[in-house]
Amino acid sequence: xxxxRQDDREFFKRNTRVIVVGPEGPQAFSTYWKKHDLxxxxxxxxxxxxxxxxxxxxNLFKLGRMPAQVMIDKTGTVRFVHYGxxxxxxxxxxxxxxxxxxxxx
Amino acid sequence: MPRVDLNTxxxxxxxxxxxxxxxxxxxxxxxxNVLLIFNRGFT
Numbered sequence: 001x002x003x004x005r006q007d008d009r010e011f012f013k014r015n016t017r018v019i020v021v022g023p024e025g026p027q028a029f030s031t032y033w034k035k036h037d038l039x040x041x042x043x044x045x046x047x048x049x050x051x052x053x054x055x056x057x058x059n060l061f062k063l064g065r066m067p068a069q070v071m072i073d074k075t076g077t078v079r080f081v082h083y084g085x086x087x088x089x090x091x092x093x094x095x096x097x098x099x100x101x102x103x104x105x
Numbered sequence: 106m107p108r109v110d111l112n113t114x115x116x117x118x119x120x121x122x123x124x125x126x127x128x129x130x131x132x133x134x135x136x137x138n139v140l141l142i143f144n145r146g147f148t
Contacts, residue, residue, distance in 0.1 A: 022144035055108035
């Protein structure tokens with residue numbers, strides 16, 4: 001999350017809004033956002049409706065939800081999907097910037 | 106469990122942010138790209 005915070009400006013420059021969805025409740029989100037001064041949108045999803053809609057994996061053996069990233073362009077079309085297979089399986093933001101530069105043409 | 110596929114329409118959704126403001130994916134249509142991040146938790 002710290003890397004994401006550092007790179008938020010780069011996403012913003014590429015006309016991209018970052019939205020973080022998680023299974024925690026509003027209070028946990030609020031506390032975490034204030035503690036870390038996070039600039040992006042945080043959406044509590046304690047009912048896991050969107051987490052399920054987008055197919056975030058739950059790995060019982062690895063004790064939790066696997067990270068996932070989905071890039072959606074201005075037309076509402078999915079342009080990048082990454083479902084992590086471990087807690088640290090997260091794409092480099094540089095890879096996403098390259099894709100965004102292509103999307104924005 | 107469903108997954109989204111490349112080059113298909115992203116499923117729309119509406120959730121409230123932690124200040125109780127509704128946020129929909131469709132709010133950004135025609136305006137900005139969106140990077141959706143599904144977090145593993147704040148531990």
